[in-house]
Amino acid sequence: MSSVAPPDPYGEFAEFYDVYVGERLDDLPFYLEAAKSARTPVLEIGAGSGRLTVPLARGGVSLVAVDISPAMLAILKGRLEQEPDAVQRRVEVVEADARRFDLGRQFDLLVVPFYTFNYFLTREDQTSALRRFAAHLTERGRALIDVFIPLGLLERCPSDPVPKVDRMDPATGCRVRGWNIYTFDKEQQMEHRRHIFEVARPDGTVRRREFITRRRYWFREQLNALFERHGFVVEGVCRGYAGAPADERSEQLLFELRRSAAAEDLRI
Ligand SMILES: C[S@@+](CC[C@H](N)C(=O)[O-])C[C@H]1O[C@@H](n2cnc3c(N)ncnc32)[C@H](O)[C@@H]1O
Numbered sequence: 001m002s003s004v005a006p007p008d009p010y011g012e013f014a015e016f017y018d019v020y021v022g023e024r025l026d027d028l029p030f031y032l033e034a035a036k037s038a039r040t041p042v043l044e045i046g047a048g049s050g051r052l053t054v055p056l057a058r059g060g061v062s063l064v065a066v067d068i069s070p071a072m073l074a075i076l077k078g079r080l081e082q083e084p085d086a087v088q089r090r091v092e093v094v095e096a097d098a099r100r101f102d103l104g105r106q107f108d109l110l111v112v113p114f115y116t117f118n119y120f121l122t123r124e125d126q127t128s129a130l131r132r133f134a135a136h137l138t139e140r141g142r143a144l145i146d147v148f149i150p151l152g153l154l155e156r157c158p159s160d161p162v163p164k165v166d167r168m169d170p171a172t173g174c175r176v177r178g179w180n181i182y183t184f185d186k187e188q189q190m191e192h193r194r195h196i197f198e199v200a201r202p203d204g205t206v207r208r209r210e211f212i213t214r215r216r217y218w219f220r221e222q223l224n225a226l227f228e229r230h231g232f233v234v235e236g237v238c239r240g241y242a243g244a245p246a247d248e249r250s251e252q253l254l255f256e257l258r259r260s261a262a263a264e265d266l267r268i
Pocket residue numbers: 009010021045046047048049050051052066067068069072096097098099113114115116119120
C-alpha cells in the first residue's frame with residue numbers, strides 16, 4: 001500500500017452523508033441473505049459511515065469494512081462505539097484505497113454496495129480495483145457490485161437545483177436542507193453533482209456549504225465485458241434487491257459475480 005495518503009473523496013460530504021441518505025436500508029435483507037453462505041467474514045468495499053455495516057453486524061455478520069475516507073470511517077467508528085461489544089467485535093475497520101489494498105487473506109464474499117464502484121473514475125481505477133477484488137476472493141468467492149446508471153437524468157437533465165433533503169439532523173438538532181445541480185460529460189460518461197447544503201442551527205444562524213462529487217457511469221455491456229476481462233464470471237444482473245432481472249431501463253444494476261479460474265493469473 002502507498003505510504004502517501006490519497007485525497008479523501010468524501011472529506012466534504014461526510015458530515016452530511018447520513019442525513020442525505022436518511023433511513024435507506026432497502027438493500028440490507030439482500031446482503032444479510034448473501035452473507036449466510038460465506039464461511040469467512042464479508043469484505044465490504046466502501047463501507048463509509050456504516051449505513052449497512054452496522055446493521056449487518058447487528059444481524060450476526062462479521063465484516064472487514066474498507067474505505068478510503070478517514071472522515072467517513074470516523075463516523076462508522078463513532079457508530080460502532082454505541083453498539084454492544086458483540087456487535088463491535090464483528091467489524092474490523094480498515095482505512096485503505098480499494099485500488100491498492102492488500103489484506104493478505106481471502107474472503108468468500110466481497111460486496112461493493114450503493115454505487116461505490118461509480119467512484120472508480122478511470123479505466124485504470126476500475127482495473128486496479130477489480131484485480132484487488134479478485135485477489136481477495138477464495139476459489140469459490142463471490143462479489144456483489146451495485147452500480148447506477150442515471151438514465152433519466154441523461155435523457156433530461158434539469159437545469160435547476162434538485163431538492164434532495166430537508167430533515168432535522170438528530171445528532172445536532174439542526175435543520176439540513178440540500179440540493180443537487182447535475183451536469184454530465186456524456187463523452188467521458190461522467191456525472192458532476194454540485195451539492196448545496198444549508199444548515200439552520202437552533203439559534204437561527206445558517207451555514208451554507210457547496211462542493212462537487214464526481215461519479216463515472218458505465219452501461220451494462222461495458223460492465224459485463226470489464227468484469228469478464230478482469231477475473232470474474234457474471235452470474236446475474238438484477239435491479240433492486242429482490243432478484244428482478246435488470247432490463248434496458250434499469251437505473252441500478254446489481255451484478256452477481258463469481259471469481260473465474262482465470263483470476264489466478266491476474267494476481268499481483
Ligand atoms: C456512496 S458511499 C457508500 C457508503 C456506504 N457503503 C453506504 O452504503 O452508505 C461511497 C463510499 O465509497 C468510498 N470510496 C470511494 N473511493 C474509494 C476507494 N478508492 N477505496 C475505498 N473506498 C472508496 C467513499 O469514501 C464512500 O464512503
